[in-house]
Amino acid sequence: xxxxxxxxxxxxxxxxxxxxxxxxxxxxxxxxxxxxxxxxxxxxxxxxxxxxxxxxxxxxxxxxxxxxxxxxxxxxxxxxxxxxxxxxxxxxxxxxxxxxxxxxxxxxxxxxxxxxxxxxxxxxxxxxxxxxxxxxxxxxxxxxxxxxxxxxxxxxxxxxxxxxxxxxxxxxxxxxxxxxxxxxxxxxxxxxxxxxxxxxxxxxxxxxxxxxxxxxx
Ligand SMILES: Nc1ncnc2c1ncn2[C@@H]1O[C@H](COP(=O)(O)OP(=O)(O)OP(=O)(O)O)[C@@H](O)[C@H]1O
Numbered sequence: 387x388x389x390x391x392x393x394x395x396x397x398x399x400x401x402x403x404x405x406x407x408x409x410x411x412x413x414x415x416x417x418x419x420x421x422x423x424x425x426x427x428x429x430x431x432x433x434x435x436x437x438x439x440x441x442x443x444x445x446x447x448x449x450x451x452x453x454x455x456x457x458x459x460x461x462x463x464x465x466x467x468x469x470x471x472x473x474x475x476x477x478x479x480x481x482x483x484x485x486x487x488x489x490x491x492x493x494x495x496x497x498x499x500x501x502x503x504x505x506x507x508x509x510x511x512x513x514x515x516x517x518x519x520x521x522x523x524x525x526x527x528x529x530x531x532x533x534x535x536x537x538x539x540x541x542x543x544x545x546x547x548x549x550x551x552x553x554x555x556x557x558x559x560x561x562x563x564x565x566x567x568x569x570x571x572x573x574x575x576x577x578x579x580x581x582x583x584x585x586x587x588x589x590x591x592x593x594x595x596x597x598x599x600x601x602x603x
Contacts, residue, residue, distance in 0.1 A: 387557070388416065388525065389415065389420075389545070390413055390414070390415055390416070390449070390452065391414040391415060391448055391450070391547070391548050391580045392412070392413070392414040392427075392437060392448070392449070392450055392548070392582070393412070393413050393414075393447075393448070393449040393450060394411060394412040394437075394446070394447070394448050394449075395409050395411055395414075395446055395447040395494065396409055396410075396411060396431075396445070396446040396447065396485040397409070397410040397411075397433075397440070397443075397445065397446035397447070397448065398410075398444065398445040398446055398450045399429070399432060399433075399436060399438065399443075399444055399445070400444060401432075402433055403544065405494070406429040406432050407429045407433055407436075407601070408474060409446075410446070410584070412424070412544075412599055414580065414582060415580075416547075416578070416580055416582055417574070417578055417580055418596050418597060419443075419461065419570070419571075419574045419580075419581045419583070419593075419594060419595045419596045420495050420580070420581065420582045420583070420595060420596065420597055420598065420599070421582075421583055421585060421591035421592075421595035421598030421599070422517060422582075422584045422585075422598065422599055422601065423584075423585055423586065423587075423588050423591055423598055423599070423600050424440065424594075424601030424602065424603070425502050425586055425603055426586060427603055428601040428602060428603045429601055430584040430586075430587070430601055431552055431584065432551055433601070434552055434582075435454070436448060436527070436583060437450070437573075437582075438464070438466055438550065439455055439456070439458075439548065442456070443455065445527070450464075451463060451547075453471055455516065461583050462544050462546070463546055463547045463548060464546055464547075464548045464549075464550060465489075465541030465542055465544070465546035465548070465549045465550070465571060466541060466549075466550045466551075466552075467534075467538060467541050467549075467550070467552065467558065468539075468552050469552040469553045469555055469584075473531050476518065478524075478526050479526075480524070480525055481521065481522050481523060481525065481585075482512060482517060482521045482522070482523050482536050483508060483512070483522065484526055484529070484538075485520075485525050485536050485537075485540055486508050486511060486512055486536060486539045486540045486543055487500060487504070487539060487543070487548070488507050489539070489540035489543035489544055490504055490507075490508070490543055491546060492556075493553060496543075507543060508521075508543060509521060510572065511539040511542045513538055514539070514542065515535040515536075515538050515539045515542070516565070516569065516571060517532060517535055517549045518537060520532070523573070524582050526545045529562070530557055530559075530562070531558050531559065531560050531562025531565070531566065534554055534555075534558060534562075535566070535569070538551075538554075538569070542573070546579065546582075547580060548580045548582070549573065549581045549582070550581075550582045550583075551570075551581065551582070551584065551585055552584045553585055553586070554587070555590065556582065557588075559569065563590070567590070567594050570583075570594070571594065575580045601602075
């Protein structure tokens with residue numbers, strides 16, 4: 387039987403009294419590479435924030451891994467890369483290794499030293515996203531495309547089953563974007579990670595996703 391990762395039922399959401407999302411019904415199944423498209427202001431980020439539990443539900447239901455969003459305890463199964471992730475302050479004093487390690491916080495107590503297994507896992511995902519030998523590099527010294535891979539690695543370090551990406555290729559050149567989608571295809575097809583990606587670029591999504599939903603303004 388197809389396993390449902392996210393189910394959205396009759397979801398309506400307003401900011402103040404303005405309707406942003408109206409009666410959305412959507413099911414995303416395990417193994418899908420799902421695109422969420424729509425023009426600026428159509429509510430793409432709002433829908434992601436609702437899925438991630440960052441906004442209070444007003445009307446309708448969201449079910450994650452078979453459980454209602456507000457009782458769901460499976461947040462470790464979800465990796466999230468926000469829209470702002472790749473517009474990083476170049477002066478930020480942290481190495482690739484440190485930023486990726488932050489993905490383990492929440493499972494580990496803050497400031498607890500990483501054990502050997504944790505450190506190996508961090509290095510493993512750094513390699514997986516193609517940043518070989520860059521673990522000691524300051525993140526501010528990397529290109530936009532490389533920084534974006536660091537944030538993907540941070541989201542992957544806790545082995546999520548669902549990866550949610552908000553406009554990850556904004557500001558990234560076309561060659562890095564192509565390599566980035568190649569990585570996502572690998573994560574999706576070879577590792578079975580379900581992906582939800584938000585974009586307003588239908589051209590790029592059309593090439594890669596298995597299915598998409600179009601939001602209107
Ligand atoms: N906290 C807020 N309070 C009031 N209105 C908001 C808030 N956040 C977003 N909005 C408005 O809600 C609408 C949807 O915003 P949202 O960011 O979800 O759209 P989007 O499709 O992700 O847009 P973009 O492609 O520009 O990122 C926009 O008109 C936005 O101005």
